[in-house]
Amino acid sequence: MPQIVEIAWDNLCKHNEELCGDWVKVVSTPEDLIVVLSDGLGSGVKANILATLTAEIAASMLEKGASIDAVVETLVETLPECQVRHLAYATFAVLRIHKAREAYLAEYDSPPLILARGGKVVDLPVRERIVSGRTIREAQFRLEMGDYLVMVSDGYIHAGVGGLYRFGWGWDNLATAVRRLVGTGCDAHELVRALSRTCVKLYGGQPGDDATVVGMRVRPATCATI
Numbered sequence: 001m002p003q004i005v006e007i008a009w010d011n012l013c014k015h016n017e018e019l020c021g022d023w024v025k026v027v028s029t030p031e032d033l034i035v036v037l038s039d040g041l042g043s044g045v046k047a048n049i050l051a052t053l054t055a056e057i058a059a060s061m062l063e064k065g066a067s068i069d070a071v072v073e074t075l076v077e078t079l080p081e082c083q084v085r086h087l088a089y090a091t092f093a094v095l096r097i098h099k100a101r102e103a104y105l106a107e108y109d110s111p112p113l114i115l116a117r118g119g120k121v122v123d124l125p126v127r128e129r130i131v132s133g134r135t136i137r138e139a140q141f142r143l144e145m146g147d148y149l150v151m152v153s154d155g156y157i158h159a160g161v162g163g164l165y166r167f168g169w170g171w172d173n174l175a176t177a178v179r180r181l182v183g184t185g186c187d188a189h190e191l192v193r194a195l196s197r198t199c200v201k202l203y204g205g206q207p208g209d210d211a212t213v214v215g216m217r218v219r220p221a222t223c224a225t226i
């Protein structure tokens with residue numbers, strides 16, 4: 001049965017900021033779906049510009065057939081490390097899905113992707129390697145009908161810090177929330193809305209960091225005649 005990947009995403013701006021320091025870029029072609037989530041250092045206008053530039057460069061290069069090595073090399077040359085904090089100006093996660101089945105994931109300093117399948121959170125076959133002095137986590141895996149995938153910026157991981165969760169929501173608690181939500185059979189949009197509402201509540205209505213979630217669901221393709 002033909003399958004497609006349904007996708008939705010949502011941004012939360014840091015309290016008192018007008019622009020989000022995260023950026024999502026989605027490129028859809030007849031063969032591939034490319035999703036890039038970038039988190040700019042800090043918040044506000046500067047972070048927004050850095051995240052946007054990172055996501056746009058990565059998505060554009062990958063769409064044209066560039067390797068992840070070439071993308072990282074370009075980003076390293078374009079966005080050097082902050083000399084004060086010795087941190088990258090922007091982190092990123094790249095997911096490329098070929099024909100809604102074969103997935104390739106590359107992450108740089110971003111929270112790990114969550115894959116929920118059959119009521120469980122699946123451990124991905126991740127490996128690390130050094131590209132242009134940066135440690136990149138990679139994974140290749142095959143998608144199945146009914147799979148859900150979730151990408152987040154670290155604003156979700158830190159949600160609730162010092163409050164309901166002493167050290168923040170954390171990846172494990174977030175993954176548990178995803179597993180429970182997908183058990184309801186929700187679509188990608190419902191999943192994203194539910195996670196976004198929970199994140200806002202954990203921050204007490206005033207997000208302490210930019211927070212972005214991208215939700216995807218593998219579902220049967222449907223045809224429409226117009």
